[in-house]
Amino acid sequence: MAYDYSKYLRAGKIPHIWCPGCGYGIIMKSLIRAIDATGIDKDDIVLTSGIGCASRLPGYMDFNTLHTTHGRSLAFATGVKVANPKLKVIALGGDGDMTAIGGNHFIHACRRNIDITCFVFNNYIYGMTGGQYSPTTPKNSKATTAPYGNADNQFDIAQLAIGAGATFVARTTTYHAVPMEKLIKQALDHKGFSVVEIMAGCPTGYGRKNKQGSPANMILWQKENAVPANKAKEMSEEEMAGKFAIGVLHEVQKAEYVEAYDAQVGLK
């Protein structure tokens, strides 16, 4: 029998704003299935976001939802979590939201290891404003603000998270919808700051300008260039050129921020 998503969706809020061919609907469905699998009560879940296409997702979901300012998803989420640690706090945003304007909040949330699950929807572009280059836009790609090609170097979001101290870091793609669900569940179950970078195609803002073909072709590109993490470890830099690792990239156990704070200050 087909999975019934309606329990987690707000009646009357669909259709969503995303373009035909956008990968974000696939992520939303995987997220719903993963949250369902955790068994956490809807009343206890807080979902925060910043500004951008990805950040419209909370409006469709039947949780305590907080659509904040550009880049500040994690800063608001931190306030919620510290004020009431019993809540399950999930913060999401796109690549521009989380790693450009919100980059400082991102690295410091990683560093604190606060028990928040963070999803970064990486579509290589600022989609809502019509296709400007972001910190993850590949070098030489075209964007409306890079008509001659992008001169910037790219952030590797997962590596950034590992370097900044996140204790669970994974990467997946919208092609891998079923493994994505499992990775999201693992991230939600992890105690501490977890990051899942989710590669998603933006046919409208990125694909069209960069001759990526149809949305289906963009998903196939993910399939062809994703390398399982254990295999990627054995490959050379040359062999990995243009490819990216998927799966769990980093997992360690470390004291969680609010618990550590409470212990430090003698709060019970």
Added chain:
Amino acid sequence: MAREIRFLQGNEAVCEGALYAGCRFYAGYPITPSTEIAEGLSASLPKVGGRFIQMEDELAAMAATIGGSIAGKKSMTATSGPGMSLKMENLGYGYLTEIPCVIVNVMRGGPSTGLPTGPGQSDVMQAKWGTHGDHPAIVLTPSTVQEQLNETVRAFNLAEKYRMPVILLTDEIIGHMREAIEIPEPGELEVIDRKRPTCDPKDYKPYKPEADLVPPMADFGSGYRYHITGLNHAEDGFPSNNGKMAQADEIRQENKVMHHYDDIVKVEEFECADAEIIVFAYGSSARSAKEAVIKAREEGVKVGLFRPLTLWPFPEKHLEKYVGKTKKFIVPELNLGMIKLEVDRVVKGQAEVVGINKIDSDPITPVEIMDEIRRSK
């Protein structure tokens, strides 16, 4: 039983006021001359079951303060000019989404980094107009260390009652001076908590106002699942592009403050009844003004002090009583004449309005105000 007397610094008194009001979450970032507030609450909040966090920047501190309030805790942050400029983004979010919280700005000198260790009163217009868009504002301006405590309690009460951010606008002089103050007994000062919904969660509309124009606010995690967004929104909290509705909602927010002017606006009118000259002064400048008024009265000059403890909304209804009776208004302030513009607006040319203005990091002295009073004779 006699109240406890303590010799406190102004910033420490803010901490005492916050704890008295029930503040249980503080998110901050270090900045002179407000840092003692963060230091004080980092030590005292855990003792009452609250938490403190030092965020990565001022924007994050404002965001986390709002987040803490949404999670149900009375929340506060403190800063000074450069930090206040950074907080403007999320302060605007707090206004549009109607989240109660308290922001303390201990004013220092200058635009930009300016004169970090000196006093200033140049953020009085920023406190009203700093963030983009139309919105109401409640801004309190204490003048004494005792008022730092009492007005902090009042700031929390107004934030909770009217479901909005409230600014306590003080300055380096009062923040760093020490005075003996009385600590109010528990129960002595009123402490107000926000209205929370009592309806069935499925009927809850987070922006449906009651008769007082204030909508009840549910804590996240209390069973009322709802949406908060910085986009203009309908009563159900969900975004809407309906401009007419956005306008109606913003006017309703303006009215929730202006219709409660009498509850919100507090003014000290000292020797004003027969005054031919009124000194309009707030914050640290009002201390010198009071001294000058007392001295001038001893010399037989009919002079009074009009001192707003609520600077915004501007106390125009109180001030209008003197328009047409008073010959001259003197407005001493540590800026180049910001609040004088408001006094001008209310006086409408029916009296002389003179500013005494300094931005050199020194306070305005009673003698300087006396000189201006004497010039009027």
